Amino acid sequence: MDFRSDTVTKPSQAMRDAMINAAVGDDVYGDDPTVNELEQWAAERHGFEAALYTSSGTQANLLGLMAHCERGDEYLCGQQAHNYLYEAGGAAVLGSIQPQPIENNPDGSLDIAKLKAAVKPDDSHFARTKLLSLENTINGKVLPLEYLASARQFVDEYGLSMHLDGARVYNAAVALDIDVREIAKYFDSMTICLSKGLGAPIGSLLLGSKEYIAKARRLRKMVGGGMRQAGILAAAGKIALTENVEQLKVDHQNAKYLATELAKLPGFSVKAEYVHTNIVFAKLDESVDIKTITAKLADDGFTVTASNPLRLVTHRDVTKQHIELLIEKLNKYI
Structure with a gap:
C-alpha cells in the first residue's frame, strides 16, 4: 500500500x-x-x-x-x-x-x-x-x-x-x-x-x-x-x-475522504479546500514523530514518505479500504 x-x-x-x-x-x-x-x-x-x-x-x-x-x-x-x-x-x-x-x-x-x-x-x-x-x-x-x-x-x-x-x-x-x-x-x-x-x-x-x-x-x-x-x-x-481516465474520479474521491479523515487526527492539519485532485498535504505538529510512525507503518505494509508537511497521494492501486486501514494505524501510532 x-x-x-x-x-x-x-x-x-x-x-x-x-x-x-x-x-x-x-x-x-x-x-x-x-x-x-x-x-x-x-x-x-x-x-x-x-x-x-x-x-x-x-x-x-x-x-x-x-x-x-x-x-x-x-x-x-x-x-x-x-x-x-x-x-x-x-x-x-x-x-x-x-x-x-x-x-x-x-x-x-x-x-x-x-x-x-x-x-x-x-x-x-x-x-x-x-x-x-x-x-x-x-x-x-x-x-x-x-x-x-x-x-x-x-x-x-x-x-x-x-x-x-x-x-x-x-x-x-x-x-x-x-x-x-x-x-x-x-x-x-x-x-x-x-x-x-x-x-x-x-x-x-x-x-x-x-x-x-x-x-x-x-x-x-x-x-x-x-x-x-x-x-x-x-x-x-x-x-x-x-x-484509465475514469479512474481519476475515484482517486479524487479517495483523496477527499483521506483528507477528511486525516483532519480528525490529533496533530494533523489539512486544508481541505486545496485538495482538488489526488494529492493531500497534512501539516504536522511537533508532537507527531513522523519518522517513527512511518517506520511502524512500513512494518504494516504501508509505504509513506516521512515529511512535514506529510504528502499522501491516491491512485488506482490505493482503495478506500486501504485508506481506512491507514487511518486506523495512524490513530494507533500517534
Whole structure:
C-alpha cells in the first residue's frame, strides 16, 4: 500500500497484453507503427498539430523548454514548479536557459502583475524573456480556466509563448468536469505524463506545432532520448489515455475522504479546500514523530514518505479500504 506518489502505479493486465502484442519498428527511423499511431492520435485528441513520445515527464519538459528557448533566453515559472525545483536544473544545465521563478499564490497560480514585472526589457544586460511555463495540476491544485485565459492574454500582450507542464492535466480536466482540450487550447505546447495516475509503466508526451515538435525530436536525440522498438511502451500509453481516465474520479474521491479523515487526527492539519485532485498535504505538529510512525507503518505494509508537511497521494492501486486501514494505524501510532 504505497502512498508516496501516483508514479508507483502498476500497469493493468490490458496494458501488459497490449505491450506483448504491440507492432514495433525502429522509432529513431520513424518506423514504429505503435509510436506513430499514439503520436498522431494524441495530437488530434488534444488539439495540436503534432506530438512526440518521450521516456519521462522530465525529458518532455526539458525538450519543451529547449524547443521554445535558445541559449541565454529565460522562462517564467512558479517557485513550486516541477521543471524548476525537481528536474535537476536541466533547462539551465543542458539548455543554458535561465529560469525566472515567481512566488506561487496559495492556489498555485502566478500573479499576473508579478509576471509582467519580471519580463525583461530588450536590453543586452538581460536574458531574453521568451516563455511562461505553468503547471496544472500543481501540488494537486487545479488552475481555473479563467486564470488560464488571463495568462494567455498576458503572453499575447508581451509576445511570449506559453507551455504547460501537464503531468497531471487529466486530473485537472476530471476535477473541472471538462474535456482536456478546454485546458490545452490556451497553450502553445503541453506535456502529458502517462505513468502517473493514468497508470502506464513509462512515458510522456510533448505536444505542439509541427515545426516545434520537429525541433523537439532533434533535441530528444541530442539528449539520448531516442528509443528503438518503443511501441512496446507506447501501446500501454494509448490505453492510459483511452481506458484509465475514469479512474481519476475515484482517486479524487479517495483523496477527499483521506483528507477528511486525516483532519480528525490529533496533530494533523489539512486544508481541505486545496485538495482538488489526488494529492493531500497534512501539516504536522511537533508532537507527531513522523519518522517513527512511518517506520511502524512500513512494518504494516504501508509505504509513506516521512515529511512535514506529510504528502499522501491516491491512485488506482490505493482503495478506500486501504485508506481506512491507514487511518486506523495512524490513530494507533500517534
